[in-house]
Amino acid sequence: MEAHEKGYFTEENSVEVVTGRNANAKSERLKEVMSVITLKLHEAVKQIEPTQEEWMEAILFLTRTGGMCNEWRQEFILLSDVLGVSMLVDAINNRKPSGASESTVLGPFHVADAPELPMGANICLDSKGEDMVISGRILDIEGNPIKNAVIDVWQANDEGFYDVQQKGLQPDFNLRGIFRTGGDGSYWFRAVKPKYYPIPDDGPVGQLLAQLGRHPYRPAHLHYIISADGFETLTTHIFDPDDPYIHSDAVFGVKESLLAKFRLTEDQARARQLEFSGKFWEVNHDFVLAYKRQV
Amino acid sequence: MEAHEKGYFTEENSVEVVTGRNANAKSERLKEVMSVITLKLHEAVKQIEPTQEEWMEAILFLTRTGGMCNEWRQEFILLSDVLGVSMLVDAINNRKPSGASESTVLGPFHVADAPELPMGANICLDSKGEDMVISGRILDIEGNPIKNAVIDVWQANDEGFYDVQQKGLQPDFNLRGIFRTGGDGSYWFRAVKPKYYPIPDDGPVGQLLAQLGRHPYRPAHLHYIISADGFETLTTHIFDPDDPYIHSDAVFGVKESLLAKFRLTEDQARARQLEFSGKFWEVNHDFVLAYKRQV
Structure with a gap:
C-alpha cells in the first residue's frame, strides 16, 4: 500500500487524502462543493505558505468576524461583499x-x-x-x-x-x-x-x-x-x-x-x-x- | 476606458477588479496574501456556481462556526483541522x-x-x-x-x-x-x-x-x-x-x-x-x- 492509500497525509497528496474521505457524503452536491473548496483552499495555502503565526491570524480574523454577527449585523456577508464574492454569485445567478x-x-x-x-x-x-x-x-x-x-x-x-x-x-x-x-x-x-x-x-x-x-x-x-x-x-x-x-x-x-x-x-x-x-x-x-x- | 479600468465588475474580470483595489495596502505581504485568497475564492465560486441559497448556507455555516467559539472552544481551528489545512500549514513550516x-x-x-x-x-x-x-x-x-x-x-x-x-x-x-x-x-x-x-x-x-x-x-x-x-x-x-x-x-x-x-x-x-x-x-x-x- 502506498502512503496515500492508507490515508496518510503529505504535502503532495493533501487534496486527494482530504477529499477521499467524502466517499459516503449524504449529498452528491455537498461532495462536489467540498471537493472544490478543499482543492482551492489547499492551493491557496500552498501558494501563500503561511507561517504558523499568519495561520493563527487568519483563524482569529474569522473568529472576530463571527463574533461581530448578531440579529442586526452580518459581518460574513460584508466580508463576502468586499471580496467581490456576493457580486460574483449575483452575476452567476443572473446571466x-x-x-x-x-x-x-x-x-x-x-x-x-x-x-x-x-x-x-x-x-x-x-x-x-x-x-x-x-x-x-x-x-x-x-x-x-x-x-x-x-x-x-x-x-x-x-x-x-x-x-x-x-x-x-x-x-x-x-x-x-x-x-x-x-x-x-x-x-x-x-x-x-x-x-x-x-x-x-x-x-x-x-x-x-x-x-x-x-x-x-x-x-x-x-x-x-x-x-x-x-x-x-x-x-x-x-x-x-x-x-x-x-x-x-x-x-x-x-x-x-x-x-x-x-x-x-x-x-x-x-x-x-x-x-x-x-x-x-x-x-x-x-x-x-x-x-x-x-x- | 474599458469597463475594468473604471473598476466595474464583471464575471470575467472579477479577480483583477477586486485585487486592483489593494494598490495602497499597508503591507506587501497582506497584498500578496489577499491576491491569492481572492483568486482562489473566485475560482472556487466560478467552479461551484452556487445558487443564492447555497451562498447563504455557506454564510450561515461560517456564522454558526463563529458563534461556537469561546474561551474554551475554537471551532475555526477544528474546521481548519478537518479540512487538512492545519496539517498542511504544519507540513509547510516543518520540512x-x-x-x-x-x-x-x-x-x-x-x-x-x-x-x-x-x-x-x-x-x-x-x-x-x-x-x-x-x-x-x-x-x-x-x-x-x-x-x-x-x-x-x-x-x-x-x-x-x-x-x-x-x-x-x-x-x-x-x-x-x-x-x-x-x-x-x-x-x-x-x-x-x-x-x-x-x-x-x-x-x-x-x-x-x-x-x-x-x-x-x-x-x-x-x-x-x-x-x-x-x-x-x-x-x-x-x-x-x-x-x-x-x-x-x-x-x-x-x-x-x-x-x-x-x-x-x-x-x-x-x-x-x-x-x-x-x-x-x-x-x-x-x-x-x-x-x-x-x-
Missing part, C-alpha cells in the same frame, strides 16, 4: 439575455412590507434633501411595455442612511415604496437625491479594508426589485455616474448599464407642477425584463 | 532534512506548566488504564545522542480524555510530564495505553463531518514536544498502528514514520521491577532532531 437590464446585489436594507403607492407619490416623508423626480418604463426585450409590473424601490436619504438605520430619526418607510405599472408600462415617483455612504466599517471587515488601503463607501444609488408575471424578477440599482465613488464601490455593485443620468433642472413651471420649491433632479431610466426561463 | 523525525499538529490540549519529572516516573496519577512503559533515545541526524534534550509529553487516558477535559475527574497534570535526557540521550517513563477519541463534534464542524459521512475520531497517540539547544524544536505524536482509526484520523495527523510499536508483554519479573501488577504495554521509539537552520 441575462442580450438587451435585458442587468442585476446587482440586493444589499441588507430591503424590507418586505413597504406600502404600495399611487404613481407619482413622493416617497420622501420628511422633506429633507434635494428634490428628485424619477421616471421610466418597464419593457420586455422586444421593447413592448409590461403592464402590472411591480416596482419595489428603496434608497438612502441625503445623509446616506436608510430609515431602518435611523429608527426614530426618520419616519418609518421613509424613501420606500411599491408602484404598479399601467398599460403603457411607465412609472414615476418623487424622492430626494441619494448620497454615498459607508458600509458598516467598525468591525473586522472595516479593519481589513483599512489595512488594504480601501475606503468603505458605496456610490449613491436607488434600489429596485422589479417583478411581473412571466418575467424573471430583476434586483438591481441605478447609480449616479457623478458620484465620487462611482469607480470604486466598496462592494463592486456598479455596472456600466446601471448608470442613470441625474440632471439638475431649474424649470419653475415643472417644479410647481411637481410641488417642488425650486431646483430639482430629474432621472429617467427604463428597465428591460427577461422572459422567465422554462424550468 | 525536515532526510532522517529527522517528522512533525504533526500540536492540538489544543498542551499545557505550558507541566511538572518536570525524574526519568522513569509514572505520569498516570490515578492508576486507571492499562500499564505502559515508553522508552527511546533523542538523537541528531548522525545518530549521536543529544544530552539535555527536554521532552514534554502528554496524552489522553484510557477513556480518550485529557486531564483538562475532565477537571475534578482526573488529577491535575494527569498523564503529562517533562523529562530531560542525560549524556546517553535516552528517556523512559511509565504511563497508560491511550485510546482513540472524537474531536469536539457537537458543533457546526461535527455536523459537517456527519453530512460528509466522516467520523470524528483521532487514533490513539502520545504527544511530544522535544527541544534541545542548537536543534529545531519537534512537535509531534507517536501513534498506535493497531488503532481502528489509524487510516482515517479526523485531522489527518498520522504519518507513516510516526507509527510506534505497542507490544503487550507478560514478563512478570519486569512487571514487578516496573511496579506494574500484570501484563503491560511496551513502546520503544527514537526521535531524531534536525539542526537549527541558520537565519
Whole structure:
C-alpha cells in the first residue's frame, strides 16, 4: 500500500487524502462543493505558505468576524461583499439575455412590507434633501411595455442612511415604496437625491479594508426589485455616474448599464407642477425584463 | 476606458477588479496574501456556481462556526483541522532534512506548566488504564545522542480524555510530564495505553463531518514536544498502528514514520521491577532532531 492509500497525509497528496474521505457524503452536491473548496483552499495555502503565526491570524480574523454577527449585523456577508464574492454569485445567478437590464446585489436594507403607492407619490416623508423626480418604463426585450409590473424601490436619504438605520430619526418607510405599472408600462415617483455612504466599517471587515488601503463607501444609488408575471424578477440599482465613488464601490455593485443620468433642472413651471420649491433632479431610466426561463 | 479600468465588475474580470483595489495596502505581504485568497475564492465560486441559497448556507455555516467559539472552544481551528489545512500549514513550516523525525499538529490540549519529572516516573496519577512503559533515545541526524534534550509529553487516558477535559475527574497534570535526557540521550517513563477519541463534534464542524459521512475520531497517540539547544524544536505524536482509526484520523495527523510499536508483554519479573501488577504495554521509539537552520 502506498502512503496515500492508507490515508496518510503529505504535502503532495493533501487534496486527494482530504477529499477521499467524502466517499459516503449524504449529498452528491455537498461532495462536489467540498471537493472544490478543499482543492482551492489547499492551493491557496500552498501558494501563500503561511507561517504558523499568519495561520493563527487568519483563524482569529474569522473568529472576530463571527463574533461581530448578531440579529442586526452580518459581518460574513460584508466580508463576502468586499471580496467581490456576493457580486460574483449575483452575476452567476443572473446571466441575462442580450438587451435585458442587468442585476446587482440586493444589499441588507430591503424590507418586505413597504406600502404600495399611487404613481407619482413622493416617497420622501420628511422633506429633507434635494428634490428628485424619477421616471421610466418597464419593457420586455422586444421593447413592448409590461403592464402590472411591480416596482419595489428603496434608497438612502441625503445623509446616506436608510430609515431602518435611523429608527426614530426618520419616519418609518421613509424613501420606500411599491408602484404598479399601467398599460403603457411607465412609472414615476418623487424622492430626494441619494448620497454615498459607508458600509458598516467598525468591525473586522472595516479593519481589513483599512489595512488594504480601501475606503468603505458605496456610490449613491436607488434600489429596485422589479417583478411581473412571466418575467424573471430583476434586483438591481441605478447609480449616479457623478458620484465620487462611482469607480470604486466598496462592494463592486456598479455596472456600466446601471448608470442613470441625474440632471439638475431649474424649470419653475415643472417644479410647481411637481410641488417642488425650486431646483430639482430629474432621472429617467427604463428597465428591460427577461422572459422567465422554462424550468 | 474599458469597463475594468473604471473598476466595474464583471464575471470575467472579477479577480483583477477586486485585487486592483489593494494598490495602497499597508503591507506587501497582506497584498500578496489577499491576491491569492481572492483568486482562489473566485475560482472556487466560478467552479461551484452556487445558487443564492447555497451562498447563504455557506454564510450561515461560517456564522454558526463563529458563534461556537469561546474561551474554551475554537471551532475555526477544528474546521481548519478537518479540512487538512492545519496539517498542511504544519507540513509547510516543518520540512525536515532526510532522517529527522517528522512533525504533526500540536492540538489544543498542551499545557505550558507541566511538572518536570525524574526519568522513569509514572505520569498516570490515578492508576486507571492499562500499564505502559515508553522508552527511546533523542538523537541528531548522525545518530549521536543529544544530552539535555527536554521532552514534554502528554496524552489522553484510557477513556480518550485529557486531564483538562475532565477537571475534578482526573488529577491535575494527569498523564503529562517533562523529562530531560542525560549524556546517553535516552528517556523512559511509565504511563497508560491511550485510546482513540472524537474531536469536539457537537458543533457546526461535527455536523459537517456527519453530512460528509466522516467520523470524528483521532487514533490513539502520545504527544511530544522535544527541544534541545542548537536543534529545531519537534512537535509531534507517536501513534498506535493497531488503532481502528489509524487510516482515517479526523485531522489527518498520522504519518507513516510516526507509527510506534505497542507490544503487550507478560514478563512478570519486569512487571514487578516496573511496579506494574500484570501484563503491560511496551513502546520503544527514537526521535531524531534536525539542526537549527541558520537565519
